[in-house]
Amino acid sequence: MAEGDAQAAGGSAGLSRRGLIGLALSSGVVGLAAGGAAGVAGGAAVARAEQGRGHEEPYAFFGPHQAGITTPVQDHLHFASFDMMPRTSREDLISLLQDWSYAASRMTQGLEVSATGAVGGDAQTPPDDTGEAMDLAVNGLTITFGFGPGLFENEDGDRYGLAGQRPAGLQRLPAFLGDDLDPESSQGDLCIQACADDPQVAVHAIRNLSRIAFGRARLRWSQLGFGRTSRTTSAQATPRNLFGYKDGTANILSDDTEALDDHVWVGASDEPDWLRGGSYLVARKIAMLIETWDRVRLVEQNEIIGRDKGAGAPLSGGDEFTEPDFHSTAFDENSHVRLAHSSMNDGIRILRRGYNYVDGNSALGRLDAGLFFLSYQRDPAQFVTLQRHLSTDLMNEYIRHIGSGIWAVPPGAEASSYVGAPLFR
């Protein structure tokens, strides 16, 4: 076994390639844990070409926090929710997480899922990698994994011996006023958020991870997103959502370590200890009634949001980054920004990372479009409090929550290990 291979396999707690049997893995595996893309070794490995508009340098896969939370928000999303297959064991779950981590650690460095990849293996077997990202650069790909409530316990009981490790806050979200949820596009035992500056790179990641899961987990639902609706660094311009408003102005940014520790990362004083350095992810698929919104007068649109459509400034005045003054009579008391603001919610903040989506159109010629809302928080109660407070939001006339999910997002994997390893110790 080459040195890189040994590091990637990492002993009993390490990355496994066992579950990839049938995907014809062979020699020449890259020493990802040690050197990332720079460690490309022999074998038939194909490093992806340097074509792409987005971020050219890979983001590290291993580290204290998973990438894809504070990482500068990429332009495209493919989000997938999975259910474990019936009669799978704890060992199946562990091997799946090991195989996913191994493949993710390669793809996020711009490599194919295995050393032989799409064209370097035995031509008489299906290739390990599906190939559609071969000529594309890494495009800032991040792959973030989450564990749903059903992984710890469901109607079949404690399938994987994890019930005792379940975070107290990891419960299915309560019903909210006006929810119109489709259970088929909600929740799931596991989730994967793939973000990249090229949509094909994100889709390639989910497609290959779904393939690797074969026999152990199956895709439950997935969502494509385009046009980020948030920013996580001050260097990123604030993008716009499908209502035409700047979205992400007041988001938590990656250099605000105090806010991240207070509001996003599960901390040293929080339980359970395997989740420290992780977070909780909430996803809400929110349909936006675009055609109805487009008939609303501009002044009323501004009242509903609580900000000016052009500059994104609060209605109390100033520029985009001026703090709103809620003593001003400029705000309707049920404007979105007022109801969502931390000063109206006991100081609660969340890190938002959502995307626009368009899933075609209805038979009536209306766009099936909206916001795939994603937020990271230290405690799910933060989202629940905010969403309850939004029950009188003027915006509610123009939106419908149609999908929902919550997952515990483990800390980043240690080098040579896999995402979620501390849960199984």
Ligand SMILES: C=CC1=C(C)c2cc3[nH]c(cc4nc(cc5[nH]c(cc1n2)c(C)c5CCC(=O)O)C(CCC(=O)O)=C4C)c(C)c3C=C
């Ligand atoms: C429960 C949390 C939230 C949901 C759901 C939500 C949906 C939603 N939001 C917009 C558009 C905007 N939201 C803005 C600000 C904002 N939204 C939330 C929370 C939820 N939004 C928060 C915490 C904030 C920040 C409030 C503050 O501190 O000022 C804005 C203003 C610009 C900005 O700061 O990002 C817009 C615009 C839509 C369209 C939507 C559902 C479809």
Ligand SMILES: [Fe+2]
């Ligand atoms: Fe909002």
